Amino acid sequence: MTLARIAGELGVSAMTVSNAYNRPDRLSGALRERIFETADRLGYNGPDPVGRSLRRQRTDVVGVLYSNPLSYAFDDPAAVSFLRGLSSVTEGADLGLLLVPAASGASGGRDPRAAAQAAVDGFVVYSMSDEEPLLTAALGRGLPTVVVDQPARQGVPFVGVDDEGAASEAAGHLLELGHEGFGVVSFALSPDGREGIADPGRQEGAAFQVSRSRLRGYRSAVEAAGLPWSGVSVFECPGSAATLGHRAAGALLSSKRRPTAILSTSDQLALGVLAAAEELGLSVPEDLSVVGFDDVSPGAVPPLTTVRQDHEEKGSLAGRMLVSLLRGEDVPEPRRLPTRLVVRGSTAPPRWPVPAS
Amino acid sequence: MTLARIAGELGVSAMTVSNAYNRPDRLSGALRERIFETADRLGYNGPDPVGRSLRRQRTDVVGVLYSNPLSYAFDDPAAVSFLRGLSSVTEGADLGLLLVPAASGASGGRDPRAAAQAAVDGFVVYSMSDEEPLLTAALGRGLPTVVVDQPARQGVPFVGVDDEGAASEAAGHLLELGHEGFGVVSFALSPDGREGIADPGRQEGAAFQVSRSRLRGYRSAVEAAGLPWSGVSVFECPGSAATLGHRAAGALLSSKRRPTAILSTSDQLALGVLAAAEELGLSVPEDLSVVGFDDVSPGAVPPLTTVRQDHEEKGSLAGRMLVSLLRGEDVPEPRRLPTRLVVRGSTAPPRWPVPAS
């Protein structure tokens, strides 16, 4: 069933039927009624969305690009909050939200064709590595695009936080408490799935801007306190799950110079660190201080000291920016949303000053 | 930039350019290379998704219809798990997932036009009321559709659980413990936003099949134990948030015949009940037993006795069914997924037998 068939049935032009649906005020009430009635009778459900999109050159859909398999997003509380904020804005603007499927290639990267095949008016790109081909493909489409968290690119509207500053503040907190022996548990520095200690080269060369920034923040605070960064082991996990943090902490805590404090680049990892500590008979915060990032784990025991950021607001801001772009309005300067260090029960002064060697 | 322009530039037919992208084996490697190179040079990103969908009569997108504003879905752990399961299957089949925006009308129902406007190959409908116009509109499209949780409709592929049986089991557990005074905290019976005690008429007339079934399950167990259902107050909340459960429990627990046990149709509501009990100085489970539904609140204190169901599997099954339908394969009989009563710390025998009056 198509517009034309309905039109034929009634002896009117297709345009008139189209108008019945799109500009009801442009035809007489009587005719409009007859059209809807005929449509009903013949089982026509209104203009076909695809034909309509082709002609109007817009889809009223926003695409979401995620660097991992889609289903991981629903496992990550930060991503879920982000989507909540984003969806509330897009729905308010009567836009659909398309979760773009991108099969993962062998390299860990995602199939860039996904971005080319998505019938959307614009993209929201969530947390990708610097040179992700999927991102390049999306930007290549020339559609309005907002990047969230990473990578910040010249000329591309961006939403994120000051990761370096926040990380520095987190490390500063531990330093103030008197800690001198640190370990870092980080999520991926690059999307190659590596797991293990990351040397400074790998740290600086990280393909994930957020990882790079947070490590830099930790480092600058540590060095500002006169301590050598070389004394800090950075354990890289290939993702951000508690089990990965658990393994990482296991490695760090069994090294010969055991840290008295562990900085984690996510709460999920920090949760794993807590579990590892418990397993090793270390009590937190007495024997070990732990700091998370994101503030998405309200139920942790002990409650996590962490860097709070408003993920929902991030989604909502990204949504508002994209909606403005779609409407052809100007978009305000890239803004960094605020973060706040929330001190809870997982950090305390070290039991003793760290011995000199 | 279009196929035709690239074709013109090279002096070949549009079809050949199309084939370069869709059936690379149908043209010589040399020409293919020239085409890609020209496309690159002119900034062509491959076939336009909308034109392509129009011609092929498919979009490779699955629409998700939700009975509440979309952003609520990301607040509901059951819905999030469901989406995780669903998205893993759709992504595996290289299908996009379109979260369909449906502005809420005054009646609380959602704008049915949303279903007509969505450019999708099929729908997954998540937990809707019996006569929701949005659902009718979706089914009217004649696209492959799978309904999840409710409403089960003759001839429409369905995924859900045996709510009545599970609820009956939950109530049975309390009866076995010796409880005789019950209260029920239920999420919406009908989408009209009512809050307060629901009489048996409203219970039976509920527009949400799941609500109806769970209440029936509670009731059948209570009556099977020889107790009158009229003695059980059912407090209806307009949604499923902890704050609503809190208010509901406040009302039930301050009535003159205070229940010794409260059955909640969701964990979220049960969490509110726990909060209300604490506020009133009642300890759980000593003074009050509480049972949830869904098993999505691992962190509750005390840990909730609840009905466990596998939301992720539900999403994944719905996805598999829809994918089969899209491929024109047969879909197995509507199946009810299993549930299991998980007894934890929120239920115990009543402190004393309920006094006769």
Added chain:
DNA sequence: CTACACTACTTTATCGTTAAATAAGCGGTT
């Protein structure tokens, strides 16, 4: 030397819609 399969590409027609321009008719005025 015809027949036939095969490759590499083209032609034609169509998917379902809507923007923009155009026309026809209205009662009334000049």
Added chain:
DNA sequence: AACCGCTTATTTAACGATAAAGTAGTGTAG
């Protein structure tokens, strides 16, 4: 009878792509 502004409906021409059928040209077998 020409022209008004206004409403209502029509005509025309894309929007960007691909299915299906068709046409050369080439090699290969009988």
